Amino acid sequence: MNSETQYDSTLNKNNTVPYYKDISYREAGKFEDTRFEKIHNVIFKSSDYASVIIAQEIAGLIKEKQDKQEFCVLGLATGSSPIKVYEELVRMHKEEGLSFANVVTFNLDEYYPMDKNNVQSYHYFMNQHLFDHIDILPENIHIPNGTIPQDNLHQYCIDYELKINSFGGLDFQLLGIGRTGHIGFNEPGSHYNSVTRSISLDHLTRSDAAPAFFGIDNVPKRAITMGIGTIKKANRIVIMAWGHKKAEIVKQTIEGPVSPNIPATYLQHHSNTTFVLDQEASEELTRIKTPWLVGPCRWNEKLKSKAIIWLSHQVQKPILKLTEKDYNDYGMSSLLADEGSSYDLNIRMFNTLQHTITGWPGGKPNADDTHRPERNTPHKKRVLILSPHPDDDVISMGGTFLRLVEQGHIVHIAYQTSGNIAVSDEEAIKYAEVIKNIESQAEIDNKATSILNDLKTKQENTIDSVDVRNLKGLIRRGESLGATRFFGLPDAYVHFLDLPFYETGTVKKKPFSKEDVSMTVKLIKEIKPHQIFAAGDLADPHGTHKVCLDILFKALETLKEEDFMKDCWVWLYRGAWQEWDIHDIEMAVPLSPDEVLKKRKAIFFHQSQKDGVMFQGDDSREFWVRAEERNQQTAKKYHQLGLADYAAIEAFKRHQF
Incomplete structure (x- = not known):
């Protein structure tokens, strides 16, 4: 190997033979020996x-x-x-x-x-x-x-x-x-x-x-x-x-x-x-998960939050009821030594969590925002919600979306991809047959006939024709507009980017290009948002969320010197695949039972993604059920920590750029 590599004379974790170490790995990555x-x-x-x-x-x-x-x-x-x-x-x-x-x-x-x-x-x-x-x-x-x-x-x-x-x-x-x-x-x-x-x-x-x-x-x-x-x-x-x-x-x-x-x-x-x-x-x-069980820790605020929430879960007590014995029994005596007493530590942690909760995701007008997750000015914010697929917005943050509209903010929603590969052939045939049976010009009838022929003669594992992909994309657009109209958002504030990286007709996507980034930059420049909400959920099975997030980060890097960006905050939501851990949450938006129901109805507009969705993953639940139960679980976790009992909570983490 090259000059940077060597063999380490220490024993491996089985105390048997030496194992290889590459200095470049140790310099570039985080490495520690532990007894585990x-x-x-x-x-x-x-x-x-x-x-x-x-x-x-x-x-x-x-x-x-x-x-x-x-x-x-x-x-x-x-x-x-x-x-x-x-x-x-x-x-x-x-x-x-x-x-x-x-x-x-x-x-x-x-x-x-x-x-x-x-x-x-x-x-x-x-x-x-x-x-x-x-x-x-x-x-x-x-x-x-x-x-x-x-x-x-x-x-x-x-x-x-x-x-x-x-x-x-x-x-x-x-x-x-x-x-x-x-x-x-x-x-x-x-x-x-x-x-x-x-x-x-x-x-x-x-x-x-x-x-x-x-x-x-x-x-x-x-x-x-x-x-x-x-x-x-x-x-x-x-x-x-x-x-x-x-x-x-x-x-x-x-x-x-x-x-x-x-x-x-x-x-x-x-x-x-x-x-x-x-x-x-x-x-x-x-x-990584519980470093206090491994050895001495450098206790920063994030690690304290993570440890105390973990401890509360382990002993099944609200934060305010944690005792010094609890801290000592679970390897956190050094935290007490730094902080002085469990009482003061518990109060401070409880207040930190409480301050993440807000019913005003765009900031509460004329209110002291010292301990609120969002600024109170400007009262009427320009908001850009980025949705990788045409249903991620309502699945992941439908309640918050509704709040932002109802509280008078200027909300724009941008669907980053067409989502066409997630529409089944059967669903597309249904729409194509509707088009064909409408009395119309011969050209439209010919197009519908061509699409139907493409779909009905399609071989297994083959790529859809361009016309079929366009139809499937239009199906997703119509569903998205149904949901946004249900929330009271004008069509003029709904943007369909159809980013090129996605348009392959297959699960495998192209690497994102300058065109994907420039389209995103152009939209952000036009809106000049005070808030951007984007998907930080990287667990979707075909990687679209990650590519969309990478495109946004590249766009933010391009725009960071623009004056309006100095007043722009970026909030990351997660979707039906996973949720932020409680210690990561920086804004928690509670939903009432009525808002949970409205969110569910908005998701129902995406009919092509119900009852046999193509990319279900290993979770058999429909997406609306996943979202609802995930939001309910987040609310339950907050309540178990000693906070108020809400019907559901949508969670966000702020991205610093």
């Missing part, structure tokens, strides 16, 4: 930056092998986790001359059966993201063949294993981790000495893949995968995990016992593995 952790891991603020660091290590290994005139044998992964790693490797090839002429690759897995030309195949994925853009020799690329006849499959897997061994094994293995704890397609129950083989896929694994296949019924039930034993023979393993959905399995893998029920835990016995995490994926680790 059994796999070396580093935490980065963003997955993009972490991916660059991983790519740099791979590039360093390739160059070292080139200097020795040796093959560099890489085990490669697919899925969303390694995409940015591959992008950086491609960039280094094109801009820095990194050659892959000495690289031999073996992919972890492939669906079975699966034709290599299918857009869902891992052959297609690897060519699209890496191989088509670098100078690797075609004969050095090895990906399991998903078209091997069943009778030959066993021997094929043996031959794949022998091929890896013929190159001396893997120098470097890149891994992601599934929510079942699988690595490759080694599902729960896999043996630690398993080799390349065919395997049946877990339901949760297939559920996670369902959006890309437009439904779980289209996801193959089997796959070919390298085994645990094959993976463990790699000289170096880097395993990635991004996002809050991976947080629980990351904790179990890093801190839990070795178990066949979580195959990734076998990596605890590998002496040269690093787990690379972003902040959300690390949230459940003991040193």
Whole structure:
């Protein structure tokens, strides 16, 4: 490896053999040794930056092998986790001359059966993201063949294993981790000495893949995968995990016992593995979630809030009833030592939480705003609500949206994408048939006939025609206007951006471009908002929220020197997929029972997203039910902490830019 790497002479968490540490990881990411952790891991603020660091290590290994005139044998992964790693490797090839002429690759897995030309195949994925853009020799690329006849499959897997061994094994293995704890397609129950083989896929694994296949019924039930034993023979393993959905399995893998029920835990016995995490994926680790249980803490206000709310939950007492014994029993004696008494600490924390609650999300006119989350001036604010999909606004902050309109603010809503891929073919046929049966000009009739023909002859897993996508987009527009009119918002204040990054006709989107950013900048300049509400929920299954948020952040960076931006506050909401933790909430808007009902009715205008929504995720509840129960749960948590008992609460966190 390069000059920045070394072996550490300390024992690993099993007190057996030394494990690998890369100085660049330790400098770039957050790392600590704790008694809870059994796999070396580093935490980065963003997955993009972490991916660059991983790519740099791979590039360093390739160059070292080139200097020795040796093959560099890489085990490669697919899925969303390694995409940015591959992008950086491609960039280094094109801009820095990194050659892959000495690289031999073996992919972890492939669906079975699966034709290599299918857009869902891992052959297609690897060519699209890496191989088509670098100078690797075609004969050095090895990906399991998903078209091997069943009778030959066993021997094929043996031959794949022998091929890896013929190159001396893997120098470097890149891994992601599934929510079942699988690595490759080694599902729960896999043996630690398993080799390349065919395997049946877990339901949760297939559920996670369902959006890309437009439904779980289209996801193959089997796959070919390298085994645990094959993976463990790699000289170096880097395993990635991004996002809050991976947080629980990351904790179990890093801190839990070795178990066949979580195959990734076998990596605890590998002496040269690093787990690379972003902040959300690390949230459940003991040193992140409850650092006071690990050792001495530097108690800032955010950590105090997090700890006291956690303590209240652990002992099932309101904050004002917490005692010094409670603090001492749960590893928080140092906090008491800093603060003096539990009574003073409890009062201060209770007041902090109480000050987050407001019925005036745009600020209360003529009121002292010292302890309110929003300013009281100007009394009539210009507000921009950004909604990634055409229903995120009412699902995530419908009650707050209604309050802002009723309290006299100038509210604009901008739907960032068309949302067309989330409309089923059956729903589109219904609308197209309505159009066709209306007496109208022949041109319109011909268009409707063409759309109906496209829909009724559409092959499985094919991309909609432009006309079909336009119709589906119009369906989402009509539903959105129904909801905004129900709230009393004039149509002139409703904006449909249809950002270009989204318009691929597939779950996979293009990277956002200057055009996406400039469209967002243009709208913000026109409105000059005092408030921007945007989706900070990064857990949606096809990543649209994250891209939309990244576009906003890029736009804010572009606009930060504008005079009007000095008086603009950005509030982040979360959607049907997750909610802010209580200690993160900076504005809590309580809803009355009547407002909960109005919010529900607004969501109902989005009929194409009811009763069998295409991207349900692994939560079988309809979105309106998820939203309602989430808001009720937030209110319940506030009440359990000793605050007033509300029907529901919508929560927001302020973004500082």
